[in-house]
Amino acid sequence: GSKVKLVVEHKADSKYPIVSAASILAKVARDAAIEDLKRKYGDLGSGYMADPKTVRFLREYLIRKGGFPDFVRTSWKPIKRMLEASRNSTLDRF
Incomplete structure (x- = not known):
């Protein structure tokens, strides 16, 4: 099998553009989920x-x-x- 290099760093989103992009996408998805919950629960x-x-x-x-x-x-x-x-x-x- 192939080996995968995994990097774990504090503040990785400021150093790695792909991590920054993933962070933005995750926040947008979370915000949308919270808005859905607000429509249901207030x-x-x-x-x-x-x-x-x-x-x-x-x-x-x-x-x-x-x-x-x-x-x-x-x-x-x-x-x-x-x-x-x-x-x-x-x-x-x-």
């Missing part, structure tokens, strides 16, 4: 946990539905913490 913010609007959406959804939409990565620590907090306190306190 304003859910940027989708990043650093965004207070996203955190508020997730907490309110958890309160209303008892869980998260299927697109949420429940393996993430912030999501696990939210679930744990909702189990261990009244819903208006977490």
Whole structure:
């Protein structure tokens, strides 16, 4: 078989044009996916946990539905913490 050279570098998108292009395509695809989710679920913010609007959406959804939409990565620590907090306190306190 042929050998493939794999390069892993911090900030590779600034050094390798192909990585930069892939990064742009990934962001455009993610932004489109977030817009699709907003049409279905309402304003859910940027989708990043650093965004207070996203955190508020997730907490309110958890309160209303008892869980998260299927697109949420429940393996993430912030999501696990939210679930744990909702189990261990009244819903208006977490």
